[in-house]
Amino acid sequence: MTEKYGKLNENIINKLIGVVGDQWVSADPEDLYIYARDMTEAKPGNPEAIVMPNSTEEVRGVLEIANDEKIPVVPYIAAANIGGLTIPVHGGIMLDLKRMNKILKVDEVAKYAIVEPGVTFGHMKAYLATNHPDFIYSYAYSPPYTSIVANALLEGLTEFSVRWGAMGDWIVGLEVVLPTGEIVKIGSNTISDNWNMKYPLPDLTSLFIGWQGMTGVVTKCSVKIVPNPTVRNTITVSYRSLSAADKTLRRLVNGDLIHGESTFSTPTIKMMTGMKHPLPPAGLNEAMLTSIIILFSDTKEEDKLKQKRVKEITQEVAEEDGKKIDFVPMGKGDIMKLPQSLPAFMEFRGQIGEYKGAGMSWLGTYCPPNTWIDAYDKGWKVMEKHGFEPLVFSKMMDAGHFVVVRYLVPFNKAVPGESEKVRAMLQELLETATLPSGAIPYKCPAWASEKVLKAMDPNWVKVARRVRKALDPNEIMNPGRWNL
Numbered sequence: 187m188t189e190k191y192g193k194l195n196e197n198i199i200n201k202l203i204g205v206v207g208d209q210w211v212s213a214d215p216e217d218l219y220i221y222a223r224d225m226t227e228a229k230p231g232n233p234e235a236i237v238m239p240n241s242t243e244e245v246r247g248v249l250e251i252a253n254d255e256k257i258p259v260v261p262y263i264a265a266a267n268i269g270g271l272t273i274p275v276h277g278g279i280m281l282d283l284k285r286m287n288k289i290l291k292v293d294e295v296a297k298y299a300i301v302e303p304g305v306t307f308g309h310m311k312a313y314l315a316t317n318h319p320d321f322i323y324s325y326a327y328s329p330p331y332t333s334i335v336a337n338a339l340l341e342g343l344t345e346f347s348v349r350w351g352a353m354g355d356w357i358v359g360l361e362v363v364l365p366t367g368e369i370v371k372i373g374s375n376t377i378s379d380n381w382n383m384k385y386p387l388p389d390l391t392s393l394f395i396g397w398q399g400m401t402g403v404v405t406k407c408s409v410k411i412v413p414n415p416t417v418r419n420t421i422t423v424s425y426r427s428l429s430a431a432d433k434t435l436r437r438l439v440n441g442d443l444i445h446g447e448s449t450f451s452t453p454t455i456k457m458m459t460g461m462k463h464p465l466p467p468a469g470l471n472e473a474m475l476t477s478i479i480i481l482f483s484d485t486k487e488e489d490k491l492k493q494k495r496v497k498e499i500t501q502e503v504a505e506e507d508g509k510k511i512d513f514v515p516m517g518k519g520d521i522m523k524l525p526q527s528l529p530a531f532m533e534f535r536g537q538i539g540e541y542k543g544a545g546m547s548w549l550g551t552y553c554p555p556n557t558w559i560d561a562y563d564k565g566w567k568v569m570e571k572h573g574f575e576p577l578v579f580s581k582m583m584d585a586g587h588f589v590v591v592r593y594l595v596p597f598n599k600a601v602p603g604e605s606e607k608v609r610a611m612l613q614e615l616l617e618t619a620t621l622p623s624g625a626i627p628y629k630c631p632a633w634a635s636e637k638v639l640k641a642m643d644p645n646w647v648k649v650a651r652r653v654r655k656a657l658d659p660n661e662i663m664n665p666g667r668w669n670l
Contacts, residue, residue, distance in 0.1 A: 192256040194234040205247035210238040221280045226547040227605040228270030233280040240285045242405040250367040261399040263333040268548045269631035275666030296382035300408045303335040321411040335407045340629045346446040351584030354395040359408035365658040381408035398667040401657040415482035417489045424473035424512040428559045433503045439586040446480035451578040463535045534596040543600025550592040553625035558589040564619035572611040635668045
């Protein structure tokens with residue numbers, strides 16, 4: 187613990203109990219152990235207390251105490267983000283927000299929903315299906331217990347990101363408790379009960395999106411909802427080269443044909459269907475990667491025309507590329523009914539010899555569309571070099587303005603030295619595949635941020651540090667993130 191920060195004592199613990207109640211504060215070593223680590227290779231970091239508020243006022247009370255005493259605060263919901271983002275660097279308070287789990291409003295005319303941070307994708311999907319079946323939210327390809335607010339604030343991706351981009355773009359209003367205790371509304375909700383837009387005001391939502399909890403605690407978030415399509419269809423397209431995937435997806439996106447796509451390397455698909463490490467060698471004419479493509483249509487006739495055009499594009503690219511492309515309609519698909527990602531990932535290398543221990547890490551990047559093939563190819567080779575299967579995921583984002591390239595790393599935490607192998611491989615992926623391609627890690631882990639900042643315009647770094655200092659003068663909020 188550095189002298190910059192205070193240390194929790196009995197007096198401060200009693201003050202926190204006075205805000206949230208005795209049963210919602212814990213300094214029990216067994217509770218602290220759970221919050222000190224996640225599924226990744228990141229080293230544990232022990233908090234000093236767990237505090238679970240149930241309202242905006244309780245969040246404010248906790249932050250006022252923490253700010254006065256200079257105690258670090260780490261916002262926490264489910265620790266489902268893979269990057270060690272909620273492991274404390276300087277001890278302090280884990281502010282667990284999962285009790286704040288209400289869907290406060292759904293406005294079908296203005297197409298938004300107001301949610302608290304503990305609302306998950308599973309909650310939202312069930313709530314809309316029951317109460318507002320004409321509308322849907324875009325869902326992350328992750329376990330249903332993932333927080334909607336955390337995903338949006340961390341600029342995550344979802345199944346419809348081809349059409350609508352990263353989930354930070356779905357945020358249209360916020361209520362935030364600043365580290366100093368002020369409660370701030372942001373967007374049109376500042377002048378009325380309508381939470382439908384952040385423009386034409388200066389966009390202050392960007393002070394909290396992507397900051398990994400360093401600038402305040404979001405207690406209410408308004409996100410866009412979209413009409414449930416009359417016809418929804420899913421198609422798989424399998425390619426035998428990266429260039430074929432690039433050409434096909436560009437043409438589909440440029441033709442405004444698809445709402446969503448997720449592309450998986452063939453080793454990833456094998457893993458998701460239950461195969462274990464090590465995978466058998468690739469077959470002679472086996473596809474390299476497969477896209478799961480989502481079509482929205484108003485009528486069955488429109489759906490048939492879209493499917494026909496998608497097939498025509500795949501045939502055109504196959505002729506140009508000289509390699510077969512597989513086109514398989516799947517019918518009315520729902521990506522949320524596909525096998526959930528983390529269990530299969532965690533179990534992939536969960537038993538090696540006598541060792542049993544699941545772990546999961548990644549390096550996820552947003553990459554220029556001009557260079558994603560290079561990043562993908564180099565990353566594939568780095569993973570093979572280090573003895574890991576090339577589990578690579580990609581996705582066109584925001585009508586092709588950028589592309590996700592994500593390297594997935596299941597590993598066995600019980601095997602001596604395997605965590606160190608993962609750290610070494612991730613470093614090499616960043617240095618040789620990601621940064622040279624102009625890609626930037628999203629949900630950037632602390633170990634990567636130092637290297638990313640060195641590659642950036644130093645004036646951007648100076649401005650970011652000034653912004654953080656202005657909002658959090660004592661730097662108590664999740665210190666150590668982004669090296670700011």
